[in-house]
Amino acid sequence: MNSPRKKHLTLKILLILVSIDLLETLAQFCFKKSALSFSNFQINSFLDVLNFIKTIIPSGYLWLGLIFVVLIFITWSTVLSRIDLSVAVPVCSFSYITIPLVSMIFFHESISWVRWMGIFLIIIGVILVSMSSVRRKECP
Amino acid sequence: MKLGIFYIIGLVLLTDICDTISQLFLKSSINSIDLHINTFKKALELVIRLAKIPVVWLGFVFSGISLCIWLFVLTRADLNFAYSVDSMRYILITLASMTILKEKIGTIRWFGIIAVVSGIMLVVLG
Numbered sequence: 001m002n003s004p005r006k007k008h009l010t011l012k013i014l015l016i017l018v019s020i021d022l023l024e025t026l027a028q029f030c031f032k033k034s035a036l037s038f039s040n041f042q043i044n045s046f047l048d049v050l051n052f053i054k055t056i057i058p059s060g061y062l063w064l065g066l067i068f069v070v071l072i073f074i075t076w077s078t079v080l081s082r083i084d085l086s087v088a089v090p091v092c093s094f095s096y097i098t099i100p101l102v103s104m105i106f107f108h109e110s111i112s113w114v115r116w117m118g119i120f121l122i123i124i125g126v127i128l129v130s131m132s133s134v135r136r137k138e139c140p
Numbered sequence: 141m142k143l144g145i146f147y148i149i150g151l152v153l154l155t156d157i158c159d160t161i162s163q164l165f166l167k168s169s170i171n172s173i174d175l176h177i178n179t180f181k182k183a184l185e186l187v188i189r190l191a192k193i194p195v196v197w198l199g200f201v202f203s204g205i206s207l208c209i210w211l212f213v214l215t216r217a218d219l220n221f222a223y224s225v226d227s228m229r230y231i232l233i234t235l236a237s238m239t240i241l242k243e244k245i246g247t248i249r250w251f252g253i254i255a256v257v258s259g260i261m262l263v264v265l266g
Contacts, residue, residue: 049211077170077190078183085167086237086245090230090256096263114266121259128252132245 009133013082014091016075021094023072025102028095030065032107037061087133091126148217149225151209156229158206160236165199166190167241223264227257 034056056062079088097119103109172193175186190196213222234253237243 049215074183074187077166077186078177080167080170081173081175081177081186084237084243085163085241086234086243086249086253089163089233090253093230093256093260096260100263112266115263118259118262118264118266121255121262123259125252125255125257125259128255129249130252132249132252 007083009083009087009091009130013079014130016079017088017091018094020072020075020079020092021098023068023075024092024095025098027065027068027072028099029102029106030061030068034059034061034065083133087129090129093122093126096122148213148222151213152222152225153228155206155210155213156226156232158202158209159229160232162199162202162206163233164236164240165195165202167237169193169196171241220264224261227260227264230257230260 037056037059076088100109100111100115100119104111169190170186173186173189175182175189177183177186230253234245234250238245
């Protein structure tokens with residue numbers, strides 16, 4: 001007999017999901033860095049996109065970013081083996097918070113009060129979704 | 141060249157549909173493997189077993205298509221607007237999880253997802 005599989009969110013899985021968001025932010029940071037070093041490149045057509053990708057292939061940041069993407073896939077698959085897709089996806093929206101923060105700190109972009117409100121709403125939403133997946137105490 | 145608003149919404153929704161399909165393929169494959177992961181080695185084992193499932197690769201193809209459409213949209217549309225429409229992916233994934241993967245979604249989870257979607261809209265439009 002198989003023991004019933006745990007399908008609820010635990011603190012460990014929540015921490016793994018947050019680390020996916022952090023990895024995602026690191027990956028985006030690397031991609032932005034590699035793209036910025038070629039910012040004089042003009043993109044007007046689909047062919048330009050391919051040429052642009054060819055140009056940035058030697059960039060170390062691009063490869064570092066791709067390593068993060070592979071790590072994300074391994075971690076994401078692990079998480080999906082434990083919890084519902086409809087929980088994993090919304091909880092992973094932390095990157096909508098971390099990416100503006102990183103943009104603010106490293107690329108000196110500003111965050112308006114509307115954005116701060118959005119960040120607040122996302123946090124509330126993530127808490128609600130997480131709550132919906134936490135195992136409740138079984139009543140006797 | 142700027143594209144019409146409905147054209148942009150349509151293309152962004154198309155990327156979301158492709159991503160949803162890709163996630164559904166991945167999740168259903170993982171469900172079929174049914175491996176209990178407690179070490180990094182086990183996680184690698186899962187990824188290797190996933191790599192042998194054709195549907196997972198089909199999912200990658202859908203992700204690739206989605207990325208291409210998305211890059212095309214980004215060159216032709218207002219970034220913030222495109223990103224705000226893109227937040228609809230959360231609704232699509234939830235509906236797909238509910239109908240296809242038979243996940244049970246209660247009121248609290250729906251409220252949470254709606255809060256996340258509205259939050260994202262504020263972040264990208266604000």
